Amino acid sequence: MPVAILVSVQAYYASMLGSVNGRLYLTGVSEEVNREVMQSDKLCLNGPVKAFEV
Structure with missing residues (x-):
């Protein structure tokens, strides 16, 4: 599945x-997914979403 x-x-979930x-x-x-999440404005990582790299 593309990132x-x-x-x-x-973001929908x-x-x-x-x-x-x-x-x-x-x-x-992964680094790639984390980078994509950080660059997109679709997920707010300081709100209800937290991401932890490998």
């Missing part, structure tokens, strides 16, 4: 979780 699609899916005060923790994230 851009993955980020879009994660994060918004659904955020609407019920849930959290999304991404663990074991």
Whole structure:
């Protein structure tokens, strides 16, 4: 799955979780995925989403 699609899916899931005060923790994230997440404005990593690199 291309990283851009993955980020879009994660952003959608994060918004659904955020609407019920849930959290999304991404663990074991590769450098490529982490870089893509950081560069996109789709996921707010200082809110309900946290990412942890490998």
